[in-house]
Amino acid sequence: MRILMINPNTSVLMTERMAESASHSLAPDVDLVAMTAPHGMPYISSRAEALIAGATTLEMIAAHQDGMDAVVIAAFGDPGLVAAREQFDLPITAMAEAAMHTACMLGHRFAIVTFTQVMTAWYEDAVALAGLQARCTGVRVPDVGFRSIDHVQGELEEALIELCCRAVTDDKADTIILAGAPLTGFAAKVADRVPVPLIDPLDAAVGQAALLARLRTRPARAGRFARPPSKLATGLPPALGAWIEHRT
Structure with missing residues (x-):
């Protein structure tokens, strides 16, 4: 194949x-x-x-x-x-679509965590296009910047993990999508530091x-x-x- x-x-x-x-x-x-x-x-x-x-x-x-x-x-x-x-x-x-449907198979409500505020509206549009607004707790973004898109995982690692944990405790998210191509592979690296399933959209x-x-x-x-x-x-x-x- x-x-x-x-x-x-x-x-x-x-x-x-x-x-x-x-x-x-x-x-x-x-x-x-x-x-x-x-x-x-x-x-x-x-x-x-x-x-x-x-x-x-x-x-x-x-x-x-x-x-x-x-x-x-x-x-x-x-x-x-x-x-x-x-x-x-x-x-x-x-x-986006694949990640959201996968998240819905692992829990009732999902959160989206990404690395920059400028993507929020676009990602919210993606949730609406999929018809899954009722199952999305929202899009969370760190309030700190990054220097390089190629190294954003390392630069924002702690901030992203903190957001994931807050999405669980504050928003009651059952699963979390780590959104954005530059975050590909990040879910596997930090899965043991977040208490709910993390979704890698590319996978x-x-x-x-x-x-x-x-x-x-x-x-x-x-x-x-x-x-x-x-x-x-x-x-x-x-x-x-x-x-x-x-x-x-």
């Missing part, structure tokens, strides 16, 4: 770290093909940036879907997820992508996620334009 993991951020280092982290939970027959966005932002942190990254996600799926059994969008706000499911026939998962998204691929469900041919009719596309990247025009 081959799963295409798309990092809509432009950080190659982030992609490498996510691929390495995900490798620890892969089944032996799963090959994870990791790719980094060729243009955009080092890390996505707003609705506008997510919109740009969503278009890039569609471009990358169109260009690299051949030979793949499923796709993972490796950014927590799930840029391009709904549009990608509408356009492509492969099973497609993404970190959840990759695991669910593999499950969906194994189910071998047929793509939608009717309804809300049937592939749209062909349409003339002007000025788009060749692979995406050809897909939209039904030339591939």
